[in-house]
Amino acid sequence: TIYAITPTHTRPVQKAELTRISQTFLHVRNFHWIVVEDSNTKTSLVTVFLKKSGMKYTHLNCRTPEPHRMGENDPNWLKPRGVEQRNTAIDWLLENVDANKNPGVVYFADDDNTYDLRIFEEMRYTEKVSMWPVGLVGGQMYESPRVDRNGKVIGWNVGWQPQRPFPMDMAGFAINLKLLQEKSYAKFSPKAKRGYLESSLLVNLVKMEDLEPKANMCTQIYVWHTRTEKPKLKYEVKDSDIPMEV
Amino acid sequence: TIYAITPTHTRPVQKAELTRISQTFLHVRNFHWIVVEDSNTKTSLVTVFLKKSGMKYTHLNCRTPEPHRMGENDPNWLKPRGVEQRNTAIDWLLENVDANKNPGVVYFADDDNTYDLRIFEEMRYTEKVSMWPVGLVGGQMYESPRVDRNGKVIGWNVGWQPQRPFPMDMAGFAINLKLLQEKSYAKFSPKAKRGYLESSLLVNLVKMEDLEPKANMCTQIYVWHTRTEKPKLKYEVKDSDIPMEV
């Protein structure tokens, strides 16, 4: 099973984003979607959406505590996003799934990225931690692990802060659930410096030499770190009209 | 058959966009995708992508002539986008498909929008021209036709320039192919003023009173005018590395 963890937060494009990634995920067999809302309660938009989605899913929620919350006009890089939500999903997996009975692979699938279906077939065979290139991220057309001719990861093709232990985006790796259960202390750190969030989890799990390169030995882009524009809402929809969920 | 016409142009996010909308379209039965590149020749990226996509498709190309082309830094509203491409696809349909033998409905599906699958089932039954709300467009959470209790379109819920003949986005209507073949002079005008592109085609085809409201009588949002951020590319990928198509 692929356990895909998606943090999500209320905003005008949320339903559109969930709609299009669910259409992607519906093509993937043995897929369990763990959706974690950044909110105090489960919203009706997400609850009803998931119910009708045709997906196998678990719906959780957890509001980012105040000191780490993004302000309405904060630039998006100021604070890490989706951290407590991903940890909440990891905790749920530790408590509710036994990797010996239901083996699987954990993937962090943000609601705005774009996924080629082939990445799911490749990540399925992750023994400990697998890694692959991500398109449109870090100020480059792609960031990628470097792989030597023996199929070992020997470094990184990364422009921004290449000295980080694992300078790769969240969308570029998957973890065998068994390893997460063995190292049950491994979590994302809400205090990680900018760019160090992925490393804060991975340093507890794996060494660079043990990474399993995927996406045809890191020669293909199967995931893109797309971001959706925030729509400018200048006009109100008049209240004489039927209120519609968007 | 649904004939979906998608103009598309070369840019960093193009392959990601085509990947995710093709995953949407793969869920739709009797679907024929007409992809029109804004280029002098068919690019290898789109050619190979379509070949592997699993879709039934036709691949065309037509470069927007110089006076109407967008400059690299033009704001996106300055010039209409995808106009000649959509007309090229209409011409192809007039020449290559006989609506009496292969009846169908024509829909203009931009590569960056988001589609709920239910809109395709509803538009399939368009007799002349059908219309429905579009989310996240025109500076509003949604724009929508107004429908009276007899199921007639009687106006518009639109904040920006409501005086236009058909103040609706490209993503909000579909046309029976037979009607397009009967009115073979109907085309999009490359000289249409800002916001009047949709009207420039529709005034030749239909009157407001004859529009067929869809999406449960225009009470549901099944299409969103999402837009994808242009990635900021600050770092070059080093040329010692394998060049990858992104």
Ligand SMILES: O=c1ccn([C@@H]2O[C@H](COP(=O)(O)OP(=O)(O)O)[C@@H](O)[C@H]2O)c(=O)[nH]1
């Ligand atoms: O306040 C927030 C901001 C973001 N997210 C989620 O966290 C993930 C990463 O956020 P985003 O895509 O904005 O980050 P970026 O694209 O900048 O990495 C996405 O699934 C968001 O829906 C969240 O739960 N709360």
Ligand SMILES: O=c1ccn([C@@H]2O[C@H](COP(=O)(O)OP(=O)(O)O)[C@@H](O)[C@H]2O)c(=O)[nH]1
């Ligand atoms: O120079 C261009 C710009 C856009 N498009 C295509 O035309 C459609 C509408 O463009 P866009 O989404 O940028 O417009 P907007 O979202 O502003 O309506 C999309 O399918 C684009 O790929 C094109 O063929 N040539």
Ligand SMILES: [Mn+2]
């Ligand atoms: Mn994102």
Ligand SMILES: [Mn+2]
């Ligand atoms: Mn668009």
